[in-house]
Amino acid sequence: MDELTGTKTSPSLRQEKRPILDHSLLLSDLYQLSMLEVYRAEQMNEIAVFELFVRKLPVRRGFLMAAGLEQLLEFLEGMSYRDEELDWLRSTGMFSAPFIDRLKDLRFTGDVDALPEGTIFFADEPVVRVTAPLPEAQLVETRLINLIHLQTVVASTAARMRLAAPGKQLIDFGFRRAHGAEAGLLAARASYLAGFDGSATVAAGRHFGIPIFGTMAHSFVQAHDDEAISFERFARARPKALTLLIDTYDTEQGARRVAELAPRLAADGIAVRAVRIDSGDLAAHARAVRSILDRAGLSEIKIMASGGLDETALLSLCSSGAPIDGFGVGTSLTTAAGAPALDCAYKLQEYAGRPRRKLSEGKATWPGRKQVYRRYRHDGAFQEDTVALLTEAIDGDPLLRPAMRGGRRVAGLPNLEGSRALAASQLQRLPEPHRALGFATYPVHMSRGLTDLANSMTCSMRQP
């Protein structure tokens, strides 16, 4: 990978995960605290089961890829109110003093079952199931959705880009237009998980051990009075994994300058690894630049493209055979601009041993504790899924796996590299219409037990 472009952190330097996000419990909706106060007053402390699921796929998504579980577990493991937060809550007068005093001891003590990160999933399938005393299971809702939603929208976008550009290097360039720092950092993680090769974001290298890459900006070229001089100075000061940006003034002229410079640098042991094109008709420029470099005997110099790319552009560039070896993808990746939000919900499915159902128009839920079973074709491709009650015996591979028991994560959860390997294997097993980024409907069945339960509850609950 590092032969193409940029600088890469060594795998030996990859750090173990560590909490770096702000997991303050005040990063939450006020109503969670209001409901908690009532639950405490009513001593409603029995076991609740909540499930996070997507009601409907976005228009431009034929499948989704689960991501963000690692950060969710980190949040749940460390969950508590800080003293200064409780002081502030007290100062607002919104809650009773005894209630706030008891918040100090609040921890998450429940169980989590979830789709492992990298798992492909569809509408109506539970992604995360939380089983915990009602106040805890309710209180975590806001941040739980926030963490899973963000990385899932980005991983789902990145997975489409990975499918659109097979064999090409893909680098996340999008921190600057991500929605804040946490989004930028987690987008680097989610895109790497889904198959990107790395990120330009330095902190993603430090915190997640993700390979990081960098080239140069137009301003570097502009700050010099002469483009050729800017290339040479950069090359001599930063000779490793050297990539030169050639479109500041005129792309083909930039390529000719590289062709002139490269032999002189080679004489001093410096190799130009790649050039980057960031504007204009990328396919046409890439062909022209490839030709200029090849005629100069520089076929080993790769071509990298960037600038407003989304999966449609990647698909078009790759299928047209444009001689581009790698892509820097920014805004459309880190803002998931094609589908920046999911119609997802975290809903109460059972309380105190009884299934629960919401009947709101267009938003009715599937009650009870559920599992997703996937069956495969003989070639390993996904064939169909069934969503069923936990109590049913259903053929297929159960997709939700234990992630946390009694507030502690279970042993043997995959690390980021493991999740990335799962994501790659999932993309290989995706049926062909979906691999081709089509929007064919994938068969997701609701089991007999589940439909019977839902129907019986609809009848009984509509009674006044």
Added chain:
Amino acid sequence: MDELTGTKTSPSLRQEKRPILDHSLLLSDLYQLSMLEVYRAEQMNEIAVFELFVRKLPVRRGFLMAAGLEQLLEFLEGMSYRDEELDWLRSTGMFSAPFIDRLKDLRFTGDVDALPEGTIFFADEPVVRVTAPLPEAQLVETRLINLIHLQTVVASTAARMRLAAPGKQLIDFGFRRAHGAEAGLLAARASYLAGFDGSATVAAGRHFGIPIFGTMAHSFVQAHDDEAISFERFARARPKALTLLIDTYDTEQGARRVAELAPRLAADGIAVRAVRIDSGDLAAHARAVRSILDRAGLSEIKIMASGGLDETALLSLCSSGAPIDGFGVGTSLTTAAGAPALDCAYKLQEYAGRPRRKLSEGKATWPGRKQVYRRYRHDGAFQEDTVALLTEAIDGDPLLRPAMRGGRRVAGLPNLEGSRALAASQLQRLPEPHRALGFATYPVHMSRGLTDLANSMTCSMRQP
């Protein structure tokens, strides 16, 4: 405001601003460090002028509202590498030891001029101008764009919602689907700045003094065996600013339960302030609910609506006269789903006293240090803007104002309430087609001096 719904932090509790975001300098692109190393090696330390601007308005935006400056200034004032970050950088082997050692002393010492938060602006107009030694001005690029871009996309979205729903209460409900915690928190700030009345996000109350609001979730109703009992228990435990969610099973039935309950609560001094509807045909349900409540003599109970609302839905509900008093807006606000990203750039316009220009196809920049001058009609509405070189004498109100000098913020910058007042006044002065959320083109002229400079540079720089 608090008579409608929810709980509100008292203005007396509003905190002064304090840094709460993670402003690590590693939350940046790797190439910034690479270029910095070269600039240091070349002793390229003269004054650079960079400007942030939007190349083109998104399809669904006729105007934009500047926001995020406060957080940018906070970042620039505190900017430095932490020891453990430098240790990590050293461990990667990507940079020379003397270079890393010198990073320890790096601070931002430059000037910032910017559109005050709440200012309405258009394409090609500088939003932020940074004047600083080249290495500093370059290094801040990634986080600078990230901070201004996020709040600007959200404020611009919120401003459209404010215009769509005049006189209605608007509350941010969208933390859960914002792209991470920072996005959720800053979206609460940007939407309040643009005219929202408050947010459901507790931390937004703590850190920015924004009024916070909360109702109840469907799960609260579901966890009880009986909807009427759930209403009564909530009311007695949380009697202040009481809002009941009535659509868990059947909206009109929920309203009748409120009608039955309200007199009994009133006898104990508890007032139901509002009901919330979150599903179905909101206008039709609101009319039916209004009628049920009015017939029961409960015309003082307000109706709040939520559920997948965007500015188009708000416009339609408000123009149809649906009896809805306030709206909770989530996903479409905090992800700015209609226009989640701006085609913006932070470009070098001058270095060492000489104007600079990038000529990349479709991305050529306007060179030189610039100011935006706005002229108004006799009724105060915006008439036209002119972007000009600082050295030109142009009629109109100069929009970019000093924000920082020598690395310290200037005195007298507006606080959040001041910016919110500016935003309200800007929306009032917006020309009518834009106020009606149309996409008429607003006249932005490039001055003669600017076009002459740009043309002369194009000719000279295209030379090989």
